[in-house]
Amino acid sequence: MCSTFSLAAKPSIGESRGKIWSLQVINSAARSELNINIPREKNSIILPRLSTQGMLQSDVHICEIAERQSLANNLSDKGDAFRSKPQLDAMFLDEAYERCRKICAEYAKTYYLGTLLLTKERQKAIWAVYAWCKRTDELVDGPNAFCVSPAALDRWEERLQDIFNGHPNDILDAALTDTVSKFNLHIKPFRDMIKGMRMDTEKCRYANFQELYLYCYYAGGTVGLMSVPVMGMDPDSSASAQSIYNAALYLGIGNQLTNILRDVGEDASRGRIYLPQDELAKFGLRDEDIFSRKVSDEWREFMKEQITRARYFYKLAEEGASELDKASRWPVTKKIL
Numbered sequence: 001m002c003s004t005f006s007l008a009a010k011p012s013i014g015e016s017r018g019k020i021w022s023l024q025v026i027n028s029a030a031r032s033e034l035n036i037n038i039p040r041e042k043n044s045i046i047l048p049r050l051s052t053q054g055m056l057q058s059d060v061h062i063c064e065i066a067e068r069q070s071l072a073n074n075l076s077d078k079g080d081a082f083r084s085k086p087q088l089d090a091m092f093l094d095e096a097y098e099r100c101r102k103i104c105a106e107y108a109k110t111y112y113l114g115t116l117l118l119t120k121e122r123q124k125a126i127w128a129v130y131a132w133c134k135r136t137d138e139l140v141d142g143p144n145a146f147c148v149s150p151a152a153l154d155r156w157e158e159r160l161q162d163i164f165n166g167h168p169n170d171i172l173d174a175a176l177t178d179t180v181s182k183f184n185l186h187i188k189p190f191r192d193m194i195k196g197m198r199m200d201t202e203k204c205r206y207a208n209f210q211e212l213y214l215y216c217y218y219a220g221g222t223v224g225l226m227s228v229p230v231m232g233m234d235p236d237s238s239a240s241a242q243s244i245y246n247a248a249l250y251l252g253i254g255n256q257l258t259n260i261l262r263d264v265g266e267d268a269s270r271g272r273i274y275l276p277q278d279e280l281a282k283f284g285l286r287d288e289d290i291f292s293r294k295v296s297d298e299w300r301e302f303m304k305e306q307i308t309r310a311r312y313f314y315k316l317a318e319e320g321a322s323e324l325d326k327a328s329r330w331p332v333t334k335k336i337l
Ligand SMILES: CC(C)=CCC/C(C)=C/CC/C(C)=C/CC/C(C)=C/COP(=O)(O)OP(=O)(O)O
Pocket: 003, 004, 005, 006, 010, 107, 108, 109, 110, 111, 112, 223, 224, 227, 228, 231, 244, 245, 247, 248, 251, 252, 255, 317, 318, 320, 321, 324, 332, 337
């Protein structure tokens, strides 16, 4: 999939972000870890001209998550056991988190640097979440993607349930097992990300933004939702949990849209076009124009509008970032995470 988690399409930091961050961590161990052994209009915001329809329908997904998460946090504040704590050896967990750290450092270099600005416990949790998401993405985008079957995705979903039941299947899953227990994470965004992988195996065109938005929720918005309980909400904030989850969702959607625009060529080489077909047609563009990689005036105009829309989602996310726990806020408001 053209995703937040795609690696081949990504320039290294040295190439794309200037020398200041030229961190070249070529870590083959981290790469080998990814081989999974499974049988085969807000007032101040100018709305973009392009449609944002699809948002309302998809946002139903997060109501349940925000409500459930608030409940979980209240329960744990009161000392109730929300979920039984898994018994995992401390040294084993240190190793598990270290492996997740290496995966994050290897595949999401800038994001990783942002995680270093968080507290130690939060860093580890974000690495564990990232490693799981990366492995999930690899199922449909990695070297074995050609043979991924619905049954393999079913098995991955069972493993996810095992993680949430406190019974990890391998060391990387153990890190996430620890994280979901410590931070009371909800399983739904994780399940939804797997749904996105299923979508990727079934679909290689998106008729309109409504369809694309749903995909972006699955592939990127879910990461925002997974991140909120880890980042924590400001206890003094009067904002609703729902509005903070919404902001995180929009950050994930904006990031996903950005990656789609960045990876058009890479995706086209796999026969995939994640751009809305009706919007391409509006600009007189056809699939062949994408495959031929010609940068025409029509293409430039089309891209400008798509960029405006991605920015719109970042803008929507901004307010929510200031409602995060003080210790987590800075890298998000400064757009490092
Ligand atoms: C706004 C509020 C309320 C919360 C924010 C909660 C957070 C931190 C959400 C993060 C959502 C997000 C954008 C996740 C993306 C994570 C990811 C896979 C980053 C990798 O980015 P790439 O662009 O692929 O890689 P680089 O880091 O190398 O640029």
